[in-house]
Amino acid sequence: MSESDGLEIAGLRLTLHTDGEDDVDLVDGVDLALARGQRLALVGESGSGKSLTATALMGLVDSPLTYRADRMTLDGVDLLSLSPAKWRDVRGPLIALVQQDPLTALTPVFSVGSQIVEALCTKSLTKKQRWAQAVERMREVGIPDAESRSHDYPHQLSGGLRQRVAIAMALASEPALMIADEPTTALDVTVQSQIMELLKRLSIERGMSVVFITHDLGIVPGFAHDLAVMYAGRIVESGEADAVLQEPRHPYTVALIASQPGLDPSSPKRKLPTIAGSPPLPRSRPPGCAFAPRCPIAIDVCRVEAPPLRLVADRMVACHRAEETPQLLGRGA
Amino acid sequence: MSGAAALVAPAAAITRRRGGMQALRGLARPDFIVGAVVVAFWAFCALFPEVLTSADPTRITKEGLSVLGEPVPPGTPGFPLGADALGRDFFSRIVYGAQVAMIIAIVPNALALALATAVGVIAGVMRGKVEFILMRTTEAIMVLPGFLIALAVISTFGSSTIVLILTIVAFSWTYAARVVYGETLRLREMLFVEAARSVGAGRWRIAITHIVPQLKPLLIVYFTMNAAFMVLLEAGLGFLGFGVQPPTPSWGLMLAESRDQFFYPWLIITPGICLATLCVGFYLVGQGIQNAGRPREKAVVL
Amino acid sequence: MSPRLRYILTRLAGLVLTLFAVSTFTFLLTFAVPTDPARSIVGPKGTAEQMQQVRDQLGLDDPIIQQYGRYLVAVGTGNLGYSYAQRRPVVDIISERLPYTAALAAGAISFQILVGIPIGLAGAARAGGAIDRASLAGSLLVIALPGFWVGLVLLFFFSYTWPVFPLGGAGSPLSLVLPSVTLGLAGAAWTSRIMRTEAYQFLRSDVVKGLRAKGMSPRRILLVHTLRASSGPVLTMLAIDLGYFLGGAVLIESVFSWPGIGLTAFQALRQNDTPLLMGCVIAGSIFILILNFAADLIRMKVDPRVRI
Numbered sequence: 001m002s003e004s005d006g007l008e009i010a011g012l013r014l015t016l017h018t019d020g021e022d023d024v025d026l027v028d029g030v031d032l033a034l035a036r037g038q039r040l041a042l043v044g045e046s047g048s049g050k051s052l053t054a055t056a057l058m059g060l061v062d063s064p065l066t067y068r069a070d071r072m073t074l075d076g077v078d079l080l081s082l083s084p085a086k087w088r089d090v091r092g093p094l095i096a097l098v099q100q101d102p103l104t105a106l107t108p109v110f111s112v113g114s115q116i117v118e119a120l121c122t123k124s125l126t127k128k129q130r131w132a133q134a135v136e137r138m139r140e141v142g143i144p145d146a147e148s149r150s151h152d153y154p155h156q157l158s159g160g161l162r163q164r165v166a167i168a169m170a171l172a173s174e175p176a177l178m179i180a181d182e183p184t185t186a187l188d189v190t191v192q193s194q195i196m197e198l199l200k201r202l203s204i205e206r207g208m209s210v211v212f213i214t215h216d217l218g219i220v221p222g223f224a225h226d227l228a229v230m231y232a233g234r235i236v237e238s239g240e241a242d243a244v245l246q247e248p249r250h251p252y253t254v255a256l257i258a259s260q261p262g263l264d265p266s267s268p269k270r271k272l273p274t275i276a277g278s279p280p281l282p283r284s285r286p287p288g289c290a291f292a293p294r295c296p297i298a299i300d301v302c303r304v305e306a307p308p309l310r311l312v313a314d315r316m317v318a319c320h321r322a323e324e325t326p327q328l329l330g331r332g333a
Numbered sequence: 334m335s336g337a338a339a340l341v342a343p344a345a346a347i348t349r350r351r352g353g354m355q356a357l358r359g360l361a362r363p364d365f366i367v368g369a370v371v372v373a374f375w376a377f378c379a380l381f382p383e384v385l386t387s388a389d390p391t392r393i394t395k396e397g398l399s400v401l402g403e404p405v406p407p408g409t410p411g412f413p414l415g416a417d418a419l420g421r422d423f424f425s426r427i428v429y430g431a432q433v434a435m436i437i438a439i440v441p442n443a444l445a446l447a448l449a450t451a452v453g454v455i456a457g458v459m460r461g462k463v464e465f466i467l468m469r470t471t472e473a474i475m476v477l478p479g480f481l482i483a484l485a486v487i488s489t490f491g492s493s494t495i496v497l498i499l500t501i502v503a504f505s506w507t508y509a510a511r512v513v514y515g516e517t518l519r520l521r522e523m524l525f526v527e528a529a530r531s532v533g534a535g536r537w538r539i540a541i542t543h544i545v546p547q548l549k550p551l552l553i554v555y556f557t558m559n560a561a562f563m564v565l566l567e568a569g570l571g572f573l574g575f576g577v578q579p580p581t582p583s584w585g586l587m588l589a590e591s592r593d594q595f596f597y598p599w600l601i602i603t604p605g606i607c608l609a610t611l612c613v614g615f616y617l618v619g620q621g622i623q624n625a626g627r628p629r630e631k632a633v634v635l
Numbered sequence: 636m637s638p639r640l641r642y643i644l645t646r647l648a649g650l651v652l653t654l655f656a657v658s659t660f661t662f663l664l665t666f667a668v669p670t671d672p673a674r675s676i677v678g679p680k681g682t683a684e685q686m687q688q689v690r691d692q693l694g695l696d697d698p699i700i701q702q703y704g705r706y707l708v709a710v711g712t713g714n715l716g717y718s719y720a721q722r723r724p725v726v727d728i729i730s731e732r733l734p735y736t737a738a739l740a741a742g743a744i745s746f747q748i749l750v751g752i753p754i755g756l757a758g759a760a761r762a763g764g765a766i767d768r769a770s771l772a773g774s775l776l777v778i779a780l781p782g783f784w785v786g787l788v789l790l791f792f793f794s795y796t797w798p799v800f801p802l803g804g805a806g807s808p809l810s811l812v813l814p815s816v817t818l819g820l821a822g823a824a825w826t827s828r829i830m831r832t833e834a835y836q837f838l839r840s841d842v843v844k845g846l847r848a849k850g851m852s853p854r855r856i857l858l859v860h861t862l863r864a865s866s867g868p869v870l871t872m873l874a875i876d877l878g879y880f881l882g883g884a885v886l887i888e889s890v891f892s893w894p895g896i897g898l899t900a901f902q903a904l905r906q907n908d909t910p911l912l913m914g915c916v917i918a919g920s921i922f923i924l925i926l927n928f929a930a931d932l933i934r935m936k937v938d939p940r941v942r943i
Binding site: 058060087088089090091092093096097099101104105106107108109110118119166169173 | 840841842844845846847848849850851852860863864937
Binding site: 469470472473476477478480481482484485486488489561565568569572573585588592595598601602604605608609610611612613615616617620 | 649652653656657660664775776778779780781782783784785787788790791795879882885886889897900901904912915916919920923924927
């Protein structure tokens with residue numbers, strides 16, 4: 001795998017401009033790296049900026065939002081230098097998006113088959129051949145009766161099937177990177193695991209990278225290679241998924257793990273702890289660490305100076321006390 | 334007119350707006366102000382025509398006609414807008430024409446809306462058979478070619494003002510009734526109605542004290558839209574000779590009189606412009622009320 | 636029976652019911668008109684005997700219920716009576732004039748589509764832009780204008796001042812232009828507003844985000860997806876308008892002396908030709924009813940989301 005393969009984001013910042021008020025950074029300094037064919041889980045509460053990061057990655061940031069970054073490349077392509085026309089060429093073949101609610105994301109007036117055909121990049125085939133390809137994609141994502149189903153409209157399919165269609169559509173253009181923005185949030189738990197299995201299989205078969213955005217840490221084990229945790233618009237911890245879950249080094253990650261059932265085997269019968277307080281609104285982020293008001297081990301420097309994202313042991317953490325966190329909070333703290 | 338329903342349906346959104354001063358401030362938009370000024374101007378003409386002109390609009394004069402019997406053009410001394418084919422001062426006819434327009438804009442309008450509200454609310458509250466009969470009747474009336482029948486009715490019963498007003502009411506209340514009915518149904522489902530009912534308030538009490546006040550914004554908007562519609566309706570009837578009868582000046586009638594007078598364009602152009610400005614004024618006022626408090630829109634990037 | 640079929644049959648039944656109500660109404664109206672049918676048929680010089688003969692023939696002295704029954708049967712079988720003035724079956728007269736009204740209706744609808752839809756789409760694509768604001772102001776103005784006045788002004792400029800079009804009547808194909816534009820102008824304004832509203836909402840939905848994520852060109856998003864997804868309400872409105880036009884646009888036909896059903900009805904009114912007038916009313920109602928029904932069917936077909 002050459003160096004230029006894979007995804008690299010450095011210093012991504014999204015700013016909201018409102019008339020009559022100061023600009024506010026909704027996402028402030030996100031760094032991510034993902035090797036080709038690997039799967040990254042981007043985890044955070046709503047409002048943490050994870051969906052916005054995905055939007056920036058697709059170049060779909062519209063006013064009043066703007067974004068800038070030090071570096072943003074995918075498979076050697078410099079995403080920052082793309083004109084709108086070039087972006088259109090890139091979306092699809094290079095990056096594809098699967099949104100949260102397929103009912104509102106698929107055009108309601110065209111059949112699902114025709115929408116998949118639209119996503120296909122091969123223009124040289126006949127209409128029949130392209131339709132056959134679309135049906136093939138549908139089979140690939142596990143839709144039964146793909147042939148007859150291809151003529152159905154989105155509202156005629158169940159939520160799980162619709163999401164499979166959305167995935168088939170994203171696959172049709174054979175992207176190097178698939179961004180899935182909470183694709184399973186609107187689905188039943190059983191369907192959820194099916195979709196995750198599907199994504200994993202496709203990723204392995206095609207060597208396709210996946211950025212999986214979610215608020216649910218529970219989906220990470222067994223699926224994602226890497227894990228990145230976002231809080232208040234910043235990455236607070238990122239590294240290998242298993243390592244981070246085993247030994248979290250950021251107090252927020254610790255709390256997050258503790259509050260998710262099934263992730264913390266050391267406390268199987270305890271009541272689920274919740275994290276007191278709530279994340280600060282973008283405009284009212286305190287100086288220093290944004291998590292400090294809710295952090296059990298915050299010290300003076302935490303309230304004054306924002307901790308930079310730095311390398312500690314085997315991962316990146318944004319905490320002044322990252323070296324000591326495992327001992328202080330331990331597992332099941 | 335069916336299109337007007339599409340335009341007014343979003344008016345339901347204003348039932349949720351804040352009241353009082355904040356609402357008034359939301360009205361300070363350019364379109365509303367222009368509309369209000371225009372309507373106020375014509376209302377002034379209707380109420381105080383003597384301020385603008387001292388001529389009698391129905392007086393047939395010899396001075397208004399040239400030696401060849403042609404109406405004098407605008408600018409002739411004593412005839413600021415010239416005269417019509419009978420030598421009457423055109424300017425004063427225009428000014429006095431506003432009276433007919435405003436009467437038509439207000440009286441049948443209020444009556445029609447009262448009827449529409451009654452029917453819509455009764456149908457929406459009582460449901461069942463009453464609802465069925467009322468709404469089917471409404472739809473049956475909507476299906477009739479109203480204008481034609483209005484002509485037939487007027488030709489049968491004469492074109493007195495009363496008949497005119499009643500006919501106009503009879504064929505325009507249905508659109509508002511449908512919308513009121515829909516709104517009543519929607520308001521029924523809202524929580525505060527449930528709350529009132531749980532306290533034991535009777536059906537009709539709820540209707541009168543809760544639902545009807547919520548209909549006010551919708552009705553106000555409909556009033557303005559209807560005003561324009563009715564003015565145009567009377568103008569159309571007048572154009573065919575079935576509106577207000579001569580010598581009372583009505584803009585529609587004046588257009589009928591000038592119909593073959595292509596040689597004297599001011600006779601044709603002016604009444605139409607007056608009608609247009611009045612109607613635009615009403616529409617702008619209605620739109621201003623609807624849009625009060627709505628943020629400005631932004632272009633979408635594709 | 637599928638729910639769709641049941642819906643259609645219910646609507647058809649409602650249609651028949653409404654037609655029944657309309658016939659009742661026109662029947663009652665004939666009684667309100669003070670002209671004596673016998674006198675109209677026999678003429679001013681007719682004798683009392685002749686009038687009585689006519690009365691017996693037409694059953695004018697029978698109880699009202701009987702006359703009502705006969706009337707309903709007649710309407711149901713397509714017999715709309717006999718015109719006093721023209722001494723011909725009303726149905727014949729109407730079928731003669733119908734093509735003219737149909738041509739005018741077609742012209743007006745075409746104008747609405749060709750002008751209204753692109754303007755609305757363009758306005759939504761660049762909301763707040765020049766086209767959008769201009770079209771908003773323009774539609775407002777157009778809707779407020781009295782249609783017949785617009786017709787007069789158009790005639791003044793384009794038939795009188797610059798003789799491009801004929802001064803009314805239905806002589807040449809060219810004479811269809813001005814009436815169609817006049818009739819369709821207000822409708823074009825409504826069409827563009829509705830199109831703009833629907834398209835505006837669609838363009839801001841997640842669907843379009845997904846389409847952009849597919850790398851689709853703005854032109855395709857607009858012309859293929861937005862157009863298709865937003866046309867439901869527009870087509871419904873067009874169908875309803877068509878019904879109204881076919882009912883006979885009396886004013887416009889009068890201004891342009893266009894020999895359609897509207898003008899026929901108006902002349903019938905002038906001549907106290909009650910059967911012809913009522914025949915036109917019924918015919919007009921039928922068209923409006925049928926096209927309102929068609930409007931619902933169209934909506935069902937075009938927008939697969941609409942469930943019964």
